[in-house]
Amino acid sequence: MKRLWEQVPLKGQVMLFSSLIVLLSLLILSLFVAHNQTNNTREYLAEKVQLSASHVAYNSLVQNSLKAGETNQELMHYIEIIREENDLLYIVVMDTNKIRFTHPNSEQIGRTFVGTDAEQVFSGEKYTSDNVGTLGPSMRAFHPVWDNEGNQIGAVSVGISTDAIANAVLDNQKILIMITTISLILGLIGAWTLANHFKKTLNGMEPKEIALAVQERNSMLEAVNDGIIAINNAGEVLLANDAAQQFLKRTGYQGPFDHTPIDLIWPELKLQEMLMTTSTDTHELIKKGDVETVVTRVPMYVNHQCVGALATFNERSHLHDIVRHLIGAEVYAHSLRSETHEFMNKLHIIQAMVETESYEELKDYIEDLSERYHMKTASAASQVEQLVEDVSISHYLAKRIGWLEQMGVHVHIQSGIPWPSMSADFIDIWVTVIGNTFDNAWEAMQHKEQKNLTLTLKQVGGVLRYVIEDNGIGFSANEKQQFLTSTKKGDHGYGLANIKKKLQPLNGTLDILSEKDKGTIITIHIPYTERRQEND
Incomplete structure (x- = not known):
């Protein structure tokens, strides 16, 4: 039932809920009013028959006929006129022996009045009761008749049919039902208007859609790295x-x-x-x-x-890291474009020599290319390609080493098992590590006459090891602690806190050994085999 209710649109829910409230309110009000109307109608009709009985009891025709001990046509005609004008079931004039002097059915005149509820009237009481007589069930009013000396000479009974009472109540209830129906229709119109207003206010969205939109908004806000x-x-x-x-x-x-x-x-x-x-x-x-x-x-x-x-x-500082990553990617892309262009030029030259059948020149050209390649591989930068299988990292590292060599830094590389190809998240981390550590090393060595840098790239037991050692100015233990907790730009050591933060999700470690004026050794270990299996 709950699922069925949730499937009803908001407009339908508002209309149904409002209609039920209106209907329930009208039902309770109708029952209360109907009960009061029934009581009021019975009280009105009881008062009516009692008043009619009183009016007949004090009439001289009635008193004279009872004194004479017999009825007459004038009395019966008078009584019948009153009965018809007041829509009464009967008016009976009787003597103290309950012998009828009048009755709507002339055959009942002269007979004894039927009903056990007539006894009290002969004790001088006037009252009403419900009983069944010769004309069926009725509400009956009784009133004693006295002569001029105050002696009771008879009684009057006026009755009204219980069907007439029920019809009177029904007529009143029909009016009430009509008013209730009109009120319900007006309530439905109001509920429909209210539902339309709600839908317009909520831009036509259902409660489920609103709740989902709020959840989606919160999820998106929390997923954003920006504050x-x-x-x-x-x-x-x-x-x-x-x-x-x-x-x-x-x-x-x-x-x-x-x-x-x-x-x-x-x-x-x-x-x-x-x-x-x-x-x-x-x-x-x-x-x-x-x-x-x-x-x-x-x-x-x-x-x-x-x-x-x-x-x-x-x-x-975070934006600076992003810029560094972009610069690294740009350097790699530029390097690829340059090497592609150079390779295509060499292919064109070889093709031209083949087409002109200049085989001797082609041989000399290939030997020259081979010699230049071997000369190139003698540099530290070119060695990186053999130590790192991942093309992105190897090119980025080679460019950084090549730049240091151009600036007069003697770079020595130590290696073991080459680094494997890596996923995108690892490439991003290593670009951050290489960029920050190379910048720190150059900043520490740039004023030294002899600039030496040793780089170690190894893979030991599924752990990638990166060690960079410079002979720069170094720093103290207090400065080391400051660099690991601050990303403020302008000091030697900038970026170490960012590296530490990058390593934490990967269970990586950062170790720093430094002495003033003797240099710095930074060692980084990142488990890679375990991480790669999780990604797979």
């Missing part, structure tokens, strides 16, 4: 995704977020200023404590009315 903060037009925080909350807590704010003024959380953001403008501020540098962020701020409008403002941001 997102939204405020209402009062400057209070409506939304702060997990990335934003973690960043703000890490930079010092420990209070609540929902409906907290943005000035209390991040006053430097000045997000409330966007409530007064229609323009957008993009890629603006704003600090939170000592951390620089790149922020985009936009006002939010609904139906041409500003309802709040939104800010998206990321740490500047």
Whole structure:
């Protein structure tokens, strides 16, 4: 039943629910009113027959006939007129022996009145009762008749059929039913109008669709790496995704977020200023404590009315990492284009020599290419291609080594089992590691007369080992701790914290050995076999 109800559209649910409320209310009201109407109708008819009985009892024709001890045509005619005018079942005038002087059925005149409820009237009481007489069930009123001296000389009984009572009640209830039906129709029209208003307010969406949209929105907000903060037009925080909350807590704010003024959380953001403008501020540098962020701020409008403002941001250091990755990819792409172009030129030359049958020249040309290739492989940069099977990493590493060699750095490479081809996430991590460690090494050695760098690439027991050793200026233990916890740009050691963060999900390790003016050794281990099996 619950599933069936959930399948009913919102408009139908509102109409059904509202209609049931209206119907139930009208039903209770109708029962209450019908009960009151029934009682009121019976009371009215009882009063009517009692009044008729009283009126007949004090009539002189009745009193004279009872004194005479016999009926007459004038009395019977008078009584019949009253009965018909008041729509009564009967009017019976009887003496103290209950002998009828009048009756609608002339055959009953002179006979004894039927019913045990007539005894009290001869004790001088007037009352009403329900009983069955010769004309069927009826409500009967009794009234004593006295002469001028106050002696009781007879009684009057006036009856009205219970069918007449039921018809009177039914007539009243028909009116009530009609009013109830009209009210129900009006309630349905109101429910339909209300349902349409709800649908319009909810942009035609069903409750399930709204709930799903909210869940999807929350999932998307939490999946975004950028921090997102939204405020209402009062400057209070409506939304702060997990990335934003973690960043703000890490930079010092420990209070609540929902409906907290943005000035209390991040006053430097000045997000409330966007409530007064229609323009957008993009890629603006704003600090939170000592951390620089790149922020985009936009006002939010609904139906041409500003309802709040939104800010998206990321740490500047994270964006530098992304730039480094892009640069590495660009270098690799440029290298591929250059080598492809060079290879095609050599093929054209070989093709031309073959077509002109210049075989001697072709032989000399191939020998020259071979000699130049062997000369090239003698450099440290060219050795990388044999130590790393993954083309992306080998080209990127070769370019970085080649650049250092051009800057006068003597690079020595040590190797064991070559590195295998890797998945995209590993390539991204190693580009970060190589880029940061090479930058740190060059920064430490650039003012040295003799610049030496030793690079070790090995695979031992399913673990990738990367060791880079320079003879630079080195750093102290305090500086080492600072570099591992800070991403602030400008100091030697920048990027070590980013490397450490990258290694944590992969169970990688980072070891640093450094002495002032003697150099630095950075050792990195990443389990790769286990990781690759999980991906497979």
